[in-house]
Amino acid sequence: MKNLIKTTTFLLMLLAVSCSNPPASNEEVADLENTRPKGQASVVDDESAKNILQIAAGSPDHTTLVAAVQAAEIEHVLVNAGPLTVFAPTNAAFDLLPEGTVSDLLKPENKGTLATILTRHASPGSYDVPALQKLVKKGFKLYMATGDYLEITQEGEDVFVGGAKIIGTIQTSNGIINVVDKVILPE
Numbered sequence: 001m002k003n004l005i006k007t008t009t010f011l012l013m014l015l016a017v018s019c020s021n022p023p024a025s026n027e028e029v030a031d032l033e034n035t036r037p038k039g040q041a042s043v044v045d046d047e048s049a050k051n052i053l054q055i056a057a058g059s060p061d062h063t064t065l066v067a068a069v070q071a072a073e074i075e076h077v078l079v080n081a082g083p084l085t086v087f088a089p090t091n092a093a094f095d096l097l098p099e100g101t102v103s104d105l106l107k108p109e110n111k112g113t114l115a116t117i118l119t120r121h122a123s124p125g126s127y128d129v130p131a132l133q134k135l136v137k138k139g140f141k142l143y144m145a146t147g148d149y150l151e152i153t154q155e156g157e158d159v160f161v162g163g164a165k166i167i168g169t170i171q172t173s174n175g176i177i178n179v180v181d182k183v184i185l186p187e
Helices: 002-020 026-035 050-055 060-072 073-078 091-095 101-107 110-120 129-138
Strands: 085-090 121-126 153-155 158-161 164-173 175-178
Touching: 002 060, 026 153, 050 060, 050 073, 050 085, 050 175, 060 073, 060 085, 060 091, 060 101, 060 110, 073 085, 101 110, 101 164, 129 153, 129 164
Parallel strands: 085 175
Antiparallel strands: 085 121, 153 158, 158 164, 164 175
């Protein structure tokens, strides 16, 4: 019984002390949210091979894509074990969208729409250009992380996915980045 009284007294004192702290201000909450780890996306490791997010973040041609991924809060998707193939639009590809589209999509209230558009640029599995060329020959479409299928076409040596031309391929630790010349939007 004495232990129960001591434990109850301790808990009441702890509650009193914790209630005496003033509530956090909006700035303090925002600072906590900005420093909160984002799972594996916040891991810094200079020894391992770079993942999709790390490669994109280091590319001066993909700053808009990285900003969009961060605004949509889907960084974790690009650092998972994979394999994952990402069709990564360049900054120039985003510039081809109607004026104001990117800034509108980056607004917090459009996070869901932005996440869907970005997810449409990802396919489970490893698809470099030769693998995509094989799919073209078989007449297959490419399954995307959004659950829909995109048409793959070939003109000469050029391969297109959803109408976006692949202009480069980068192997990463968790999949493949195919750099594309346009943003793949739903029809």
